Amino acid sequence: xxxxxxxxxxxxxxxxxxxxxWYPKIRLEEEGAATVVAGLGERTYQGKRGYPVTVDTNVDxxxxxxxxxLVIPGGFAPDQLRRYEKVLAITRAIFQAGxxxxxxxxxxxxxxxxxxxxxxRATSVRAIKDDMENAGVIWQDAPVVxxxxxxxxxxxxxxxxxxxxxxAALRQGPxx
Numbered sequence: 454x455x456x457x458x459x460x461x462x463x464x465x466x467x468x469x470x471x472x473x474x475w476y477p478k479i480r481l482e483e484e485g486a487a488t489v490v491a492g493l494g495e496r497t498y499q500g501k502r503g504y505p506v507t508v509d510t511n512v513d514x515x516x517x518x519x520x521x522x523l524v525i526p527g528g529f530a531p532d533q534l535r536r537y538e539k540v541l542a543i544t545r546a547i548f549q550a551g552x553x554x555x556x557x558x559x560x561x562x563x564x565x566x567x568x569x570x571x572x573x574r575a576t577s578v579r580a581i582k583d584d585m586e587n588a589g590v591i592w593q594d595a596p597v598v599x600x601x602x603x604x605x606x607x608x609x610x611x612x613x614x615x616x617x618x619x620x621a622a623l624r625q626g627p628x629x
Contacts, residue, residue, distance in 0.1 A: 469529075548564070
């Protein structure tokens with residue numbers, strides 16, 4: 454129960470990557486963290502692989518100050534999520550507060566649109582490598598890349614590395 458008392462926000466949207474939401478959510482809950490899934494308005498979203506998630510709240514009802522970290526799963530959802538200013542504002546607020554901000558696969562699109570990645574080291578699925586580099590990211594092909602409070606991974610195959618880094622960051626608390 455090393456994360457008891459920690460609250461972690463997850464974003465969800467249409468066709469999110471099932472494993473990239475559920476695996477970290479379950480791991481964090483196993484460690485004692487409370488998780489909240491925020492969506493864009495719908496109550497339930499189907500994952501790319503067909504597994505549904507029922508959200509706890511809408512992003513419009515979320516205050517970044519209430520959370521110790523943010524996880525952004527990949528899939529097709531980040532392409533929708535990045536179009537919502539409230540999603541970008543929450544992402545910026547978590548980042549600027551030095552709290553762990555974890556993103557995987559295509560989820561790099563959200564911090565790109567939040568304009569917080571310039572000069573930072575990160576990874577992603579190879580399909581958005583050019584997008585990441587065009588946003589100023591020093592892109593690395595690695596299972597997990599940690600740069601300050603940013604934690605990124607490439608694909609579901611990297612989830613064990615991603616979750617270990619995320620748990621360690623949440624235990625440590627905000628970065629200066």
